[in-house]
Amino acid sequence: MNPIRSVAVTLATAALCLPLAAAPAAATPHSEHGPPSHSNAKFQRLRWSAPPGFFIGSAVAGGGHHLEQDYPDPFTSDKKYRKILKKQFNSVSPENQMKWEYIHPERDRYDFEMADAIVDFAARNGxxxxxxxxxxHSQNPEWLEEGDFSQEELRTILREHIMTVVGRYSGRIQQWDVANExxxxxxxxxxxxxxxxxExxxxxxxxxxxxxxxxDPHAELFFNDYNVEGVNAKSDAYYELTQELLDEGVPVHGFSTQGHLSIQYGFPGSLEExxxxxxxxxxxxxxxxxxxxxxxxxxGEPTEEQLDKQADYYQQALSACLEVAGCDSFTIWGFTDKYSWVPVFFEGQGSATVMTDDFTRKPSYFEIQSTLQDAQPWWYPGPWGWPW
Structure with missing residues (x-):
């Protein structure tokens, strides 16, 4: 069990032993897809809406395709972006800054500047x-993909890369996507x-x-992939492989589904299963x-119907995660359309995130917020602080 959840259970038990006190006044119910009418500013942030031990995260835009866009690096140049990132989320994922082509551009050279900046940012902001x-298989540097290496050399290259990168951030990274897609x-x-x-x-x-x-013996190590939200041939393959590796004593700690969805297609109803x-x-x-x-x-602007359907998909995905005891991390792949990868790779498509280009919150944002709040146990005070 996640150690934070373990502490939360202990606190819950303690709360049951305390004398009953008057319940705090309930917040005014929010309108559909609208913000709750609560004066506490912290309550308007996703990270404070989440139940104890649950991590609500965002990808940190930058690197990769962003290098070819007509704006400066989002993470280093956009102050408002960073402000929202730190206030709204208690988990961050480098979108591209830790991928091979970015962090290991030459065989004998690593570029840790951006990855270091993200890890330091996270430490400062809890x-x-x-x-x-x-x-x-993707976003590998040219020197690797086109190099003439023996099997022994390739094995050494991968081992050194993992030991160097994971070792650099030992104790500072909660989860690693070890094998991706x-x-x-x-x-x-x-x-x-x-x-x-x-090879x-x-x-x-x-x-x-x-x-x-x-x-890093303390990091949780994951398989990660897309189109494995539901029970299908692809997720079955991960299920079988994971069982084999666990039987062999391989330190596999987690399975994650990416969750790149489209309202053109039905929601994967077997996600929770x-x-x-x-x-x-x-x-x-x-x-x-x-x-x-x-x-x-x-x-170029989504319709109200599209935004409502999008919000429903976000809500269903988050609810499925919250219903599973070991699912304690929900990350959105960027929180603003301003820096979304979707229009770059899907022509004519977009508006995939929870905020517009100017950081206006969409119905999907409020659906996530209310779903998190609804999952808080009765004894958890959220942004108000503990009563003892």
């Missing part, structure tokens, strides 16, 4: 960090696309988890890259 990612849609290993699996065989996956655990079966294996679970894109009208 946030945890999700590290992303160590073994992946290793299966295709039919549940087959990406034996051609993924350089590590292609070193599937056993390298277990080695990556072992090395990451060696570099899927998370629960991994939870029953003793794993932590998480939703790590949640956004809900849509095809935009010619005006």
């Amino acid at each position: 946030q945890v960090v999700r590290g992303h990612t160590l073994l992946w 290793i299966f295709d849609g039919e549940g087959n290993l990406r034996s051609e696309e993924n350089i590590w699996i292609r 070193l065989g599937p056993g390298i996956i277990a080695d990556a988890f072992r090395w990451a655990h060696q570099a 899927n998370l629960r079966r991994f939870d029953e294996l003793g794993l932590s679970t998480a939703i790590t890259e949640m956004d809900v894109r849509m095809e935009l009208p010619e005006s």
Whole structure:
């Protein structure tokens, strides 16, 4: 169990032993998709709306495709962006700044500047960090993908990378996406696309988890992928592989679904069932890259109906996570459309996040907020502070 949740349970038990006091006045109910009418400013922040031991996070925009956009680096240049990031969230994930092509641009050179800045930012603001990612088929540097390396050299390169990067942040990163998107849609290993699996065989996956655990014994180590929200061939493949690795004593601690959804398609109704079966294996679970894109009208502005449907998808996903005991981390893949990856990769689509370009909160934001508040136990005082 997450240690914070464990403390929360202890506090709950203590609360039951205290004399009953007058209940605090209830906040005025909020209107549909609107803010709660509570005067406490902290109550308007997602991180303070969450139940104890639950992490509500955002990707930190920057690196990768952002380098090609017509704006300066969001994290370092946009003061308002940073202010909202620290006030609203208690967890952050580097969107691109810890991926191979960014953090390891040359074989003998690492670039830790941005990753360091994010980890330091999180420490200053009482946030945890999700590290992303160590073994992946995409966004690898040219020197790696086009290099003429022997199997022994490749194995050494991966091990050194994991030991260096994970070791640098040992004790400062809560969860790591160790193996990212290793299966295709039919549940087959990406034996051609993924350089590590292609050249070193599937056993390298277990080695990556072992090395990451060696570099930081305290971090939770995850499988992470998209289109594994529901029970399907792809999530079945992760379920079977995870069981095999656990039987072998490999330090796999978690399974996470990214949650890149679209209102064009139905909501994955077996999300809770899927998370629960991994939870029953003793794993932590998480939703790590949640956004809900849509095809935009010619005006470029989403309709009210689209925004309501989007809000419903966010609510259903968060509720499914909250219903599973070991799912204590819900991360949205950026909180503002201003820096969203979606329009860059999905032509004609967008408005996938919970805030507009000018940081106006959408119905999806308020749906997340109210869902978090509804999940708070009766004894948890939220932003008001403990009564003793």
